[in-house]
Amino acid sequence: MKRTKHNFRAAVLLCCSAAVLSAGQTTNAAAQAQSPSPGTKPATEAKQAQGNVRAERMAKFLAIGEAPDPAAVQRGKQLFTATCGFCHGATATGGEGGPNLVRSILVLHDNNGSNIGPVVHGGRPGKGMPAFPSITDAQISDIAAYLKSRIQAAANRGAYEIQNIVTGNAEAGKTYFDGAGKCSTCHSTTGDLAGVAKKYEPDVLQSLILYPIAPGKSEEDLPEKARETATVTEPNGQKVSGFLMHLDDFNVAVQDSSGTYHSWERQGNGDDGLKVDVRNPLQAHVDLVKTINDTDLHNVLAYLETLK
Amino acid sequence: MRFRVLLSTLALCCVPAGLFGELVSNDMLLHPPPNSWPTYNGDYSGRRFSPLKEIDAANVKGLGLAWTHQVNPGSGPSSGIKATPLLADGVLYFTEPDNAWAVDARSGRELWHYKWESQGGIHIGNRGVGIYHDWLFFETPDNHLISLEAKTGKFRWSVVIADLAQEYFSTPAPIVIRNHVIVGVGGDSLDVPGYLESRDPETGAVQWHWNTEPRPGEPGSETWPGADAMEHGGGMTWNPGTYDPDLNLIYWGTGNPNPVHAGASRKGDDLWTCSIVALNPDTGKLAWYYQVSPHDTHDFDATQTPILFDAVYKGKKRKLLAQASRNGFFFLLDRTNGEHLLTTSYIDQTWASGTNKKGQPLEIPSKEPQTSGALASPASGGATNWFSPSYDPGTGLFYVNTTQSYSIYYLTDTSPRPEGYAGRDSGVWAQCALKAIDPETGKVRWSHPYTPLHSDGAGILSTAGKLLFTGDPYHHFVAFDPGTGRILWHVGLNGNVSNGPITYELDGHQYVLVASGDVLYSFKLLR
Numbered sequence: 001m002k003r004t005k006h007n008f009r010a011a012v013l014l015c016c017s018a019a020v021l022s023a024g025q026t027t028n029a030a031a032q033a034q035s036p037s038p039g040t041k042p043a044t045e046a047k048q049a050q051g052n053v054r055a056e057r058m059a060k061f062l063a064i065g066e067a068p069d070p071a072a073v074q075r076g077k078q079l080f081t082a083t084c085g086f087c088h089g090a091t092a093t094g095g096e097g098g099p100n101l102v103r104s105i106l107v108l109h110d111n112n113g114s115n116i117g118p119v120v121h122g123g124r125p126g127k128g129m130p131a132f133p134s135i136t137d138a139q140i141s142d143i144a145a146y147l148k149s150r151i152q153a154a155a156n157r158g159a160y161e162i163q164n165i166v167t168g169n170a171e172a173g174k175t176y177f178d179g180a181g182k183c184s185t186c187h188s189t190t191g192d193l194a195g196v197a198k199k200y201e202p203d204v205l206q207s208l209i210l211y212p213i214a215p216g217k218s219e220e221d222l223p224e225k226a227r228e229t230a231t232v233t234e235p236n237g238q239k240v241s242g243f244l245m246h247l248d249d250f251n252v253a254v255q256d257s258s259g260t261y262h263s264w265e266r267q268g269n270g271d272d273g274l275k276v277d278v279r280n281p282l283q284a285h286v287d288l289v290k291t292i293n294d295t296d297l298h299n300v301l302a303y304l305e306t307l308k
Numbered sequence: 309m310r311f312r313v314l315l316s317t318l319a320l321c322c323v324p325a326g327l328f329g330e331l332v333s334n335d336m337l338l339h340p341p342p343n344s345w346p347t348y349n350g351d352y353s354g355r356r357f358s359p360l361k362e363i364d365a366a367n368v369k370g371l372g373l374a375w376t377h378q379v380n381p382g383s384g385p386s387s388g389i390k391a392t393p394l395l396a397d398g399v400l401y402f403t404e405p406d407n408a409w410a411v412d413a414r415s416g417r418e419l420w421h422y423k424w425e426s427q428g429g430i431h432i433g434n435r436g437v438g439i440y441h442d443w444l445f446f447e448t449p450d451n452h453l454i455s456l457e458a459k460t461g462k463f464r465w466s467v468v469i470a471d472l473a474q475e476y477f478s479t480p481a482p483i484v485i486r487n488h489v490i491v492g493v494g495g496d497s498l499d500v501p502g503y504l505e506s507r508d509p510e511t512g513a514v515q516w517h518w519n520t521e522p523r524p525g526e527p528g529s530e531t532w533p534g535a536d537a538m539e540h541g542g543g544m545t546w547n548p549g550t551y552d553p554d555l556n557l558i559y560w561g562t563g564n565p566n567p568v569h570a571g572a573s574r575k576g577d578d579l580w581t582c583s584i585v586a587l588n589p590d591t592g593k594l595a596w597y598y599q600v601s602p603h604d605t606h607d608f609d610a611t612q613t614p615i616l617f618d619a620v621y622k623g624k625k626r627k628l629l630a631q632a633s634r635n636g637f638f639f640l641l642d643r644t645n646g647e648h649l650l651t652t653s654y655i656d657q658t659w660a661s662g663t664n665k666k667g668q669p670l671e672i673p674s675k676e677p678q679t680s681g682a683l684a685s686p687a688s689g690g691a692t693n694w695f696s697p698s699y700d701p702g703t704g705l706f707y708v709n710t711t712q713s714y715s716i717y718y719l720t721d722t723s724p725r726p727e728g729y730a731g732r733d734s735g736v737w738a739q740c741a742l743k744a745i746d747p748e749t750g751k752v753r754w755s756h757p758y759t760p761l762h763s764d765g766a767g768i769l770s771t772a773g774k775l776l777f778t779g780d781p782y783h784h785f786v787a788f789d790p791g792t793g794r795i796l797w798h799v800g801l802n803g804n805v806s807n808g809p810i811t812y813e814l815d816g817h818q819y820v821l822v823a824s825g826d827v828l829y830s831f832k833l834l835r
Contacts, residue, residue: 061430061432062430062475062497063428063429063430063431063449064475064497065428089725093723093725093727094725100536100725102498102727103498103499103540103727105471105473105474108471108473108474108498109473151498154497154498154727154728155475155497155498155728156497157497157728157729157732160720160721160729160730160731160732161720162718162720162732163679163680163718163719163720163722164679164680165679165680165681165718166680167679167680168680203681203716203718203734206681206716207716207734207736210683210714210716210736210737211736211737213761219761246782247759248758248759248780248781248782248784249780249784249786249795249798250782250784250798250800251782267795268786268794268795268798269794269795285737286737286760289683289714289736289737290656290685290714292683293683294674294678294680294681294682294683297681297683298680298681
């Protein structure tokens with residue numbers, strides 16, 4: 001079985017107020033993170049594409065409906081900002097006396113202006129909202145499209161953009177990299193990490209600093225020296241070593257240097273006479289995840305971001 | 309249009325004596341007979357402990373497949389069977405989103421299938437049905453409570469229990485208490501308030517409605533900055549609760565406050581989100597509450613089953629309530645009045661510095677989601693989640709499938725009026741483990757860890773046969789010794805266990821039933 005990060009990541013993303021998908025289903029989950037395409041596209045373009053895929057998948061999972069026509073949204077936004085923004089806020093989240101329309105039940109139940117139109121045309125005299133009789137039905141439709149886009153933007157957490165996260169001190173990051181963090185024990189900024197900031201967006205890189213399997217990638221995608229290996233010693237003393245392909249209470253499998261796959265049945269509890277010695281070259285990262293503080297993490301990110 | 313797959317005449321003939329009696333009576337719910345599993349957790353206590361012991365530690369090696377049954381939910385992606393099947397009169401009743409089935413518990417033969425035509429909503433899973441007399445009740449992603457005739461699957465009525473346009477969606481199994489059908493709701497994409505309702509089993513009408521948030525001026529409102537924050541404060545009731553008939557109190561866990569990851573517009577403790585609440589099932593009146601995550605910003609719903617049991621604590625027999633909460637802490641309370649007895653952490657959490665005098669975790673401010681990212685354990689999926697824990701009165705231990713996870717929490721919406729999730733987290737590493745917690749000390753008595761980076765979401769069943777059944781993250785269904793954690797039996801399934809296993813006795817023999825994906829697997833001793 002491939003040990004990908006799909007399962008865990010998708011599960012984390014989907015842990016809303018309902019449930020994690022069970023691991024068996026997550027490979028088809030709506031919200032799988034997309035693997036980055038290192039070096040194939042300019043980073044911002046790749047980020048855009050990756051973000052769109054994530055947003056579309058999440059929109060489908062959340063069943064928030066079709067996105068409104070972008071041209072109508074744009075027209076509606078201009079009209080809204082000019083006409084409604086003073087009271088309701090430029091982003092419709094409330095302003096000088098006007099309520100938040102993104103959370104408005106009337107707006108949430110609107111269908112292409114069906115609810116919004118009468119309020120705009122007639123006003124709400126009791127609540128201080130003037131009437132706007134000259135706004136056309138087509139303009140109401142555009143405003144409705146804009147408000148729908150605002151609601152979808154609030155609801156679709158797959159579309160949220162991470163802000164500038166490169167806030168650390170690169171110099172301090174270098175000191176940590178070469179010193180307390182022991183990163184330089186295995187990594188070189190002129191070797192394996194040369195140009196790493198060109199390959200990954202900062203948020204992906206920040207995750208990879210902690211544990212170096214990119215979203216959507218599996219352990220088998222790691223360079224050979226980073227992959228887990230195991231030596232299995234049979235009761236008769238015979239040993240087989242290779243990449244660890246699987247390990248649970250009831251099975252262990254390795255692939256030897258010739259590419260041959262070997263597997264053994266286990267009885268659970270480790271009392272079956274098989275001895276399994278595992279070596280994980282990424283153990284330092286497991287330790288790092290559990291011990292690093294946010295300041296050091298942000299500093300190392302700032303340092304690696306200089307490697308363009 | 310709604311349709312249902314009709315019973316064949318042959319299938320009708322297989323439905324036994326229940327044709328002439330009440331399928332599930334109040335007495336059955338109070339004292340479930342061994343040939344039944346009449347409510348979500350098997351009984352009202354939430355222990356998921358069965359007194360059956362035909363299958364025991366000595367003979368469990370002889371456990372083998374009795375039958376399997378694959379359901380076909382029709383078009384669209386399947387969530388798999390996350391429901392705990394109910395058993396009454398030899399028939400199993402269970403759901404997937406928009407779907408309900410009746411299956412012969414002896415053979416796996418399908419008796420009927422009901423399909424609801426959905427208007428939308430999140431199809432992440434459904435926890436199952438509730439049964440009152442001869443009627444089934446289940447909730448749908450588009451927030452309908454549907455009632456069917458149990459014997460035929462015939463539609464009786466549906467009522468709307470929440471507003472789809474506000475992004476509510478409904479997954480819980482209704483809990484039937486006397487003539488109350490208790491329904492919870494879910495949904496935190498937009499900032500909407502949570503609630504719990506009791507519905508009339510005859511008509512679906514509202515009997516009472518309890519709001520997760522207080523109203524302005526009411527006790528608890530001082531924990532919010534104002535009416536607007538309360539009206540949009542979240543706190544969903546999406547996992548079935550438990551019930552103590554002697555105290556006549558139901559116990560429910562409530563979900564995270566909204567906006568989910570941004571606390572700026574809801575400064576304060578945000579009662580009664582992320583809380584365990586005790587309500588009167590006849591009135592919906594709050595008897596007491598205990599908040600396990602004041603002012604949560606990590607999506608740590610406290611909806612995990614509050615398990616009820618009586619045990620000696622510090623030399624005195626007490627009526628207890630225990631929850632292994634999503635935030636990584638184990639809580640022990642006196643369920644008569646909510647008195648806090650004990651808090652311990654059952655994973656290595658890093659978001660709280662300790663606990664206050666009331667035993668509530670103290671959040672480290674810098675571990676709230678930050679624009680540049682805050683690394684914390686556990687991830688938003690939590691140290692555990694919806695899958696059922698178990699309490700075994702024989703060992704006196706509380707069992708829970710846990711995840712030691714680390715994640716970077718990002719705040720993405722820094723405006724004074726944040727919306728929806730307002731942030732997100734990015735998981736970096738995780739390791740699951742089955743753990744046994746001693747409720748008297750809160751300490752982990754034994755732990756069975758799994759290989760990192762695999763996720764597990766299986767429920768747990770314990771039995772008087774000194775067995776604990778659950779799934780591992782590698783498609784196995786496993787029996788453990790609940791005293792020691794030693795593995796006694798296992799079988800490979802088609803995928804990971806996707807629900808909580810149940811057990812029952814039919815014709816003098818004990819069955820163990822579990823689901824993986826769209827398949828039910830039934831096991832018994834093979835002779």
